Amino acid sequence: MKIVTWNVNSLKARKEYVEAFLDAEKPDILAIQELKLETDKVPKDIFTSRGYHLAIHGQKQWNGVLIASKKEIHDIHVGLPEGDEGQSRLVAGTIEGIRFVNLYCPQGSEETSPKYVYKLGFFDALISWLEKNHSKEEPIMLLGDINIAPRPCDVYWDLQEKPSIVTHHPAELQKLERLLAFGLTDLGQSLQEEGDFTFFDYRSFWDFRRRRFRYDLGVRIDLFLVSDVLIPHAKSIDVLRTWRHKKKGMKPSDHVPVVLELTPLPIQP
């Protein structure tokens, strides 16, 4: 099974680009973040015409998540109660006996921002939701733009100089630690090389600016977090950097699609 997570930074702007991706890479499951489209405005035909089933949690202007799957999606759930404040950041569905939770976690802006309070609260709610609705014994995969870089080698900047920058900051690392303590493993830590970034920024501080992709100035925040039963099934992770470049004049997203190769679970009797 070829499972992809990809923050497309507007499916409206990236429609043709995503179509080219589907035709070239033919993923079994594609988890997309940042649709920036209401559910009924999503161009469903680009998926259904290629044989995909859909689970969509859209939102106008910002956020929005979607799962496209070659196999049927069961028990679709959208939203994070008590945590997302009405923003569309979670869509879950069961495919081939595996529970997939596609997440677009809040970015948080700066540590002094109310958005950072929201980010930390989102993770509290996510942990509660998991504990209430799922168990670590089941095959479950959280994937998506988690917006936290787990280890020092997952950010390009000097942590001696900037130990508390949002995306790798003690307060949110503590939330991630609690999330993983539910019984989840970040597969990228063993299946990717250090410095194999998935997002290359364009904004913020003056020394973060411009040519970041070219000079490899990124972070690893697009993650696969799985329960123990799935670990032996995970074969490889591939960051498809070629899809971070222009294609036939089409502009790329600022995130790179990340592919996980997973062997299927045995068929349940």
Place this chain on the structure above:
DNA sequence: ATGGTAGCACGGCTA
């Protein structure tokens, strides 16, 4: 060094 880019939607927010 407080600029720069992209997207939504048309002024300002979000990333």
